[in-house]
Amino acid sequence: MDTKIVKKQQPKYINPYFGGILLGLLLLAAFFIAGRGLSASGAVKLLVVTVVDKVAPAHAEGNAYYSKFIPADGSSPLYNWLIFGAIGTFFGGMLSGAIFGRLKKLRVEHSPKISARTRLIAAGAGGILFGIGSQFGRGCSSGAALSGTASLSFGGLIVMALMFGIGYVFAWFFRKLWI
Amino acid sequence: MMKEELFISGRNIPNVDPYLNIWHWQIPIYLYLGGLAAGIMFFAGYFTIMRKEKDMETTVKWAPFLVPGALVVGLFALFLDLKHQLYFWRLYTTIRLESPMSWGAWTLMLVTPLSFIWVASYMKELFPKWDWKFNILNKAEALAIKYRKSMAWAMMLLAVVLGVYTGILLSAFNARPLWNTSVLGILFLTSGLSTGLAASMWMSKSKYERKVLSRLDLIMIGIELFLIIHMLMGFLAASEVQIEAAHLFLGGEFTVVFWVFVIILGLVFPATLEVLELKGFHIPVWIPALLILIGGLVFRFVMVEAGQITRFLY
Amino acid sequence: MRYAMAIDTKKCVGCGDCVVACQTENNVPHGYCRDWIVENVVGSYPNVEIELRSERCNHCDNSPCVRCCPTGASHIVEGGIVKVTHNMCIGCGACIQSCPYDARYSHPDGYVDKCTFCDHRLAKGQSPACVAVCPTNCLYFGDLEDPNSDVSKALKNRKWKVLAPEAGTKPQLYFLT
Numbered sequence: 001m002d003t004k005i006v007k008k009q010q011p012k013y014i015n016p017y018f019g020g021i022l023l024g025l026l027l028l029a030a031f032f033i034a035g036r037g038l039s040a041s042g043a044v045k046l047l048v049v050t051v052v053d054k055v056a057p058a059h060a061e062g063n064a065y066y067s068k069f070i071p072a073d074g075s076s077p078l079y080n081w082l083i084f085g086a087i088g089t090f091f092g093g094m095l096s097g098a099i100f101g102r103l104k105k106l107r108v109e110h111s112p113k114i115s116a117r118t119r120l121i122a123a124g125a126g127g128i129l130f131g132i133g134s135q136f137g138r139g140c141s142s143g144a145a146l147s148g149t150a151s152l153s154f155g156g157l158i159v160m161a162l163m164f165g166i167g168y169v170f171a172w173f174f175r176k177l178w179i
Numbered sequence: 180m181m182k183e184e185l186f187i188s189g190r191n192i193p194n195v196d197p198y199l200n201i202w203h204w205q206i207p208i209y210l211y212l213g214g215l216a217a218g219i220m221f222f223a224g225y226f227t228i229m230r231k232e233k234d235m236e237t238t239v240k241w242a243p244f245l246v247p248g249a250l251v252v253g254l255f256a257l258f259l260d261l262k263h264q265l266y267f268w269r270l271y272t273t274i275r276l277e278s279p280m281s282w283g284a285w286t287l288m289l290v291t292p293l294s295f296i297w298v299a300s301y302m303k304e305l306f307p308k309w310d311w312k313f314n315i316l317n318k319a320e321a322l323a324i325k326y327r328k329s330m331a332w333a334m335m336l337l338a339v340v341l342g343v344y345t346g347i348l349l350s351a352f353n354a355r356p357l358w359n360t361s362v363l364g365i366l367f368l369t370s371g372l373s374t375g376l377a378a379s380m381w382m383s384k385s386k387y388e389r390k391v392l393s394r395l396d397l398i399m400i401g402i403e404l405f406l407i408i409h410m411l412m413g414f415l416a417a418s419e420v421q422i423e424a425a426h427l428f429l430g431g432e433f434t435v436v437f438w439v440f441v442i443i444l445g446l447v448f449p450a451t452l453e454v455l456e457l458k459g460f461h462i463p464v465w466i467p468a469l470l471i472l473i474g475g476l477v478f479r480f481v482m483v484e485a486g487q488i489t490r491f492l493y
Numbered sequence: 494m495r496y497a498m499a500i501d502t503k504k505c506v507g508c509g510d511c512v513v514a515c516q517t518e519n520n521v522p523h524g525y526c527r528d529w530i531v532e533n534v535v536g537s538y539p540n541v542e543i544e545l546r547s548e549r550c551n552h553c554d555n556s557p558c559v560r561c562c563p564t565g566a567s568h569i570v571e572g573g574i575v576k577v578t579h580n581m582c583i584g585c586g587a588c589i590q591s592c593p594y595d596a597r598y599s600h601p602d603g604y605v606d607k608c609t610f611c612d613h614r615l616a617k618g619q620s621p622a623c624v625a626v627c628p629t630n631c632l633y634f635g636d637l638e639d640p641n642s643d644v645s646k647a648l649k650n651r652k653w654k655v656l657a658p659e660a661g662t663k664p665q666l667y668f669l670t
Contacts, residue, residue, distance in 0.1 A: 186533055201599060353557060491659075
């Protein structure tokens with residue numbers, strides 16, 4: 001039988017400043033390889049467009065917002081670098097978590113003062129608001145803040161500043177969800 | 180001066196023009212389930228012969244429960260694909276040695292009952308309250324348990340035939356250049372064995388068993404990658420139609436799906452996770468197993484669809 | 494007895510009479526055809542060459558469709574004609590996959606169908622519908638083993654080619670070039 005000690009590690013996290021530099025280099029590589037920046041909300045948006053197109057194609061064609069992302073040649077809106085980037089992020093994160101001991105049992109992480117259900121409802125509400133906001137602002141933290149500021153887009157700078165600024169302001173009201 | 184050749188025809192036969200698309204989802208599903216069943220059966224038989232039933236309980240006793248269901252669903256999918264369904268029984272009125280489809284029909288005819296018997300022989304052991312209710316069934320069960328070793332040999336042999344058949348079925352059609360490679364037979368067998376190992380690994384609760392299966396799976400994935408690379412190299416070194424067929428995966432319309440979902444997510448990434456697991460990092464077992472299972476399915480879909488697009492003429 | 498057909502590509506004008514005659518004679522369902530015209534254009538203006546071909550099942554000597562049929566529905570009859578027995582065909586589509594010339598199609602009634610060299614007409618001493626109707630008389634049909642048949646005489650004096658000889662099927666449709 002096997003007696004090797006299974007490595008039980010303390011979860012390791014990278015130094016945030018070093019991580020930031022790596023993320024910036026990754027963004028540079030994205031511009032170089034794919035000719036465009038990263039955007040997680042973009043990947044989600046493409047998913048939404050695909051679903052709407054499947055369920056109500058006529059509505060999607062007529063709508064100015066959706067129709068822009070439906071390719072003319074009939075291929076799926078999912079055939080886009082963003083989707084594959086998102087898939088890669090998922091599995092890359094998983095690999096990193098596995099190697100550095102962050103991959104544990106499937107669980108909902110939340111403050112000990114609230115229940116998992118509260119956390120999920122709050123996440124859902126926040127996600128909806130963030131989704132609406134990201135589409136109004138033409139990008140999320142990776143799309144507008146990261147890639148937008150990388151290309152010195154003024155709109156991207158404003159989105160980033162307000163996203164984090166407003167978050168800072170409202171954090172006090174939601175502190176109970178975390179501490 | 181531009182060199183150009185145009186072929187114009189008014190023909191527009193459904194399912195044949197502009198590209199042959201007579202086989203749809205039913206065939207890849209059938210090939211996949213056949214390969215999966217072959218994989219599970221092969222290792223159930225192998226570990227029985229090696230007298231490792233106690234250590235490899237899931238592989239030998241529990242995983243084969245998937246096989247009868249997989250084969251029945253696969254055969255049903257195949258039945259759905261037939262266009263002259265009322266006459267399906269004609270398949271069993273003759274054996275045509277030159278037709279791989281005939282080989283497959285008869286192999287499945289042998290394998291399916293055998294898998295049912297194998298599962299039935301373990302029913303009392305795994306479900307102590309199980310009662311056959313008829314004395315003749317009890318006698319049959321005793322017979323099955325007595326001849327388990329012979330059944331194991333038969334299962335191993337038939338599993339190999341089944342796995343190879345899923346590939347040879349396609350490679351016998353030399354009119355489809357993408358399929359016309361003898362590598363396909365053993366490639367689909369290896370893929371089937373790998374998916375069978377992944378399924379057994381996922382079901383297993385024993386660390387030792389998972390380790391053994393994981394090591395075997397790594398060998399299978401290694402062989403599979405080797406065969407895929409050599410299949411593509413073979414195409415690139417063959418006639419023009421096959422070079423064009425290979426280009427479907429090297430810049431053509433199937434490039435992304437093939438390399439991302441079949442090779443990276445279906446083979447390389449799960450293999451990496453399995454190596455990490457063997458080195459001591461804790462990886463939830465369902466992740467590599469699920470990726471391998473999905474990768475195998477996508478591989479079959481891609482091969483069937485891409486193969487019908489390739490042709491000799493036009 | 495080895496039936497074969499020769500198509501004179503210099504005389505074929507691509508009118509499609511052979512297509513329609515076959516559809517009428519054999520009750521081919523609407524949208525399907527057992528023979529078809531292919532216009533093969535090579536080069537670019539002003540150095541353009543066009544070859545017109547009337548194509549159909551090649552009734553191959555080494556027919557992959559007969560070999561791969563799991564029930565034996567695809568078989569070869571007297572004269573080398575490849576035929577399908579409708580009530581033995583299960584509609585699996587293997588023969589369609591195995592034909593390099595894409596000559597077979599799935600009939601809406603379920604079985605697989607294709608050109609039969611109008612063997613019902615041959616039994617009565619007539620020629621296939623397409624051959625009979627061709628306005629330029631570019632289709633020659635007959636017994637290859639008979640040196641006096643139309644097809645033998647046409648092949649004797651002209652250069653000819655077959656389609657996809659590399660597929661190894663030994664097709665019996667000869668295109669006079």
